Amino acid sequence: MDNLLLIMNLGSTSTKVAIYKNKECLHQDTIRHDKDTSFRALNDIWEQYDFRKNIITDFVHQCKYKLSDFNYIISRGAPVKAMNSGTYRINEAMVNDAKSRLYGNHPCGVGCAIALDLADELNITALTVDAPCIDEFIPQSRYTGWKDVYRKSFYQALNQKAVGRKLANELNKDYNDLNAIIVHMGGGMSIAAHHKGKVEDVNNGLDGDGPMAPERAGTLPAGEVLRYAYSDKYTYEQLYRMINGKGGLFSLLGTTDCKEIEQMIADGDKNAKEIYDAMIYQIAKSIGSATITLKGEVDAIAFTGGLAYSEYIVNEISEWCSFIAPIHLFPGENEIESLAEGALLAISGELPIQNYK
Known part of the structure; x- marks a missing residue:
C-alpha cells in the first residue's frame, strides 16, 4: 500500500519540508529565515505558528498536492518529558508539554503543534520519531x-x-546487537555510547556538557562559571548564550564556519589551528570516555553531522581514536530522511507506534 507522507522539520533559522511516497522523496525544500526580518516582531517561537504553517501549506500547494492527499503527517520531535526510543503519535499531551517550556523551548514544538492540528482536521495520524529527550x-x-x-x-x-x-x-549486524560510539558533529556535539540498541550515556551539549563545538562552550570549570554569574556583569540570558549559541569556536574565533577556520589554518593562522585542534582533542577525549561505558567492546566508531564532511576533522580525530575501533562515515544530519524511515518502520508494523503520556 502506498503511503503519502508530509514531513516537517522546524529549526531556529529554517523550515524544512518534504513529501515522501513510501521511501521515495518526491519533493523537498529548505526555506531559510533571517531572524532579524522574519521574526523581528515575534517575542516567542510559539508566535511563529501561523508563519510556519503557511510556509508548509504553501509548499504543499506549490507541489500540486492537497492536504487531503496525505496519509500521515510527521514532525521532528520536541523537547518534552523523557521518552523511550521509537515512533510516537503526536497527541495533545505532547503538544501541551512542549508549550509549557518546562523541558526546553524549540521550534520543533511548534512543528508538532502544526502537525497535530493538520492531522486532526484531516482525520489522519501525526507522528514523530526519536525526539531529543529519549532516555x-x-x-x-x-x-x-x-x-x-x-x-x-x-x-x-x-x-x-x-x-x-x-x-x-x-556491519551485517542487528542494531540491538551493536556496540558503537556515534559522534554527531554540528553546531553542537553529541558523543553517544550505543550498547545493544540503547544509548546508555551521551553528553548534553545543549546545556554545557562534553566537547566544545562551533557554537557551544562544552564542559566548563564550575568555579569560573560561578564567578562570572556573580560578577553583576551579565544577565542569566547573556550567560546562557555564552554556553549555547555564542560559545565554542564563535567565542574563541568569532565564527562558526569551519570551512572559514580551515582556510585560516591553511593560510598559516597558528591561533586558529591551536583552537580548532583543541576542539578535536576534546571530541577524541569524549570518544575515549564512551569506550569505558562500553567496557572496551566497540564494534565501530561512526562520524555524522555536518562536520563529518571535513577531512581535516575526521583525519585528526582518527589519529587519536582509530586504535579503539574502525571508523565509519555518515556525513550530514539527514533529519528528513530519518523521520521518513522511522515513520515507515512503524506504519509497516516493524516497530510499534507508541503513545505519549
Missing part, C-alpha cells in the same frame, strides 16, 4: 556530585539512532 541511560550515567543535579539524556537522537541502524547494516 536510555544506565543509573551510573545520571549522577553528579551535587545533590538534586542530575545529568539528563538530551541529544541529536533522531540522527544518532538512524546512523546506528545504518552502521549495523554495514
